[in-house]
Amino acid sequence: xxxxxxDIILLNESDIRCDGRKIxxxxxxxIKAGVLQNxxxxxxxxxxxxxxxxxxxxxxxxxxxxxxxxxTGILRCRYHMSPFSVDERKNPAPSRREIEISKVIxxxxxxxxxxxxxxxxxxxxxIEVLQADGGSRCxxxxxxxxxxxxxxxxxxxxxxxxxxxxxxxxxxxxxxxEEDQFGQADMPVGYMPNLEKITLIQLDGILTHNEYATxxxxxxxxxxxxxxxxxxxxxDKFFQGDIK
Ligand code: ADP
Numbered sequence: 001x002x003x004x005x006x007d008i009i010l011l012n013e014s015d016i017r018c019d020g021r022k023i024x025x026x027x028x029x030x031i032k033a034g035v036l037q038n039x040x041x042x043x044x045x046x047x048x049x050x051x052x053x054x055x056x057x058x059x060x061x062x063x064x065x066x067x068x069x070x071x072t073g074i075l076r077c078r079y080h081m082s083p084f085s086v087d088e089r090k091n092p093a094p095s096r097r098e099i100e101i102s103k104v105i106x107x108x109x110x111x112x113x114x115x116x117x118x119x120x121x122x123x124x125x126x127i128e129v130l131q132a133d134g135g136s137r138c139x140x141x142x143x144x145x146x147x148x149x150x151x152x153x154x155x156x157x158x159x160x161x162x163x164x165x166x167x168x169x170x171x172x173x174x175x176x177x178e179e180d181q182f183g184q185a186d187m188p189v190g191y192m193p194n195l196e197k198i199t200l201i202q203l204d205g206i207l208t209h210n211e212y213a214t215x216x217x218x219x220x221x222x223x224x225x226x227x228x229x230x231x232x233x234x235x236d237k238f239f240q241g242d243i244k
């Protein structure tokens with residue numbers, strides 16, 4: 001982030017980004033719910049060039065048993081990048097980054113799940129990144145929220161996620177891999193659109209107070225658009241397109 005020198009033009013004189021988008025434009029997003037036969041809930045997302053599959057199991061008995069909580073259910077999350085998800089083979093063993101992102105996604109989903117409804121049990125979320133292209137934690141969070149809903153887990157709201165950031169001194173929506181590497185800031189945001197509550201904020205880079213506030217607003221607008229795509233994926237699964 002920030003320091004690397006590159007010839008890449010992140011924003012041209014017409015305010016068009018390196019992948020052809022405008023500054024307030026999301027990448028192309030496709031979400032499908034219920035794509036796996038053997039999981040209780042599942043989803044698949046394409047978020048630009050990110051391709052991610054999520055399987056959810058539970059609520060089910062907790063193993064090891066000492067992790068069970070008599071007052072509440074618990075969430076567990078594993079974010080994993082497949083060896084072929086990036087340009088050089090990724091070691092399949094969990095890296096520090098994957099362990100951190102697993103924790104971040106779990107904590108971003110927890111406020112949306114009514115955990116008290118299933119004490120002593122666990123809901124496991126398995127995230128497989130098949131192809132990564134920057135912003136994979138946000139893409140994974142969108143897919144995981146749809147997979148939880150697909151599994152029938154009681155929820156207060158969906159969590160929608162997208163990043164805003166700063167490149168070439170401009171605030172932009174949905175930072176891609178090049179912008180993440182060579183830009184000035186990247187701020188992933190998770191948001192519950194009906195409750196109007198933020199469940200995730202991270203910031204890599206430096207922003208002024210005003211830029212910080214603008215980034216949050218821009219990211220929330222992106223989340224609201226993504227929410228409609230998540231909702232449509234669930235409607236398409238459960239009503240097979242009958243209800244629009
Ligand atoms: P996010 O994917 O949420 O933006 P990071 O900012 O940590 O998370 O990573 C940005 C991007 O860097 C990833 O989406 C991926 O394209 C790339 N990346 C991450 N880990 C590796 C790796 N081990 N090898 C090559 N590229 C990687």
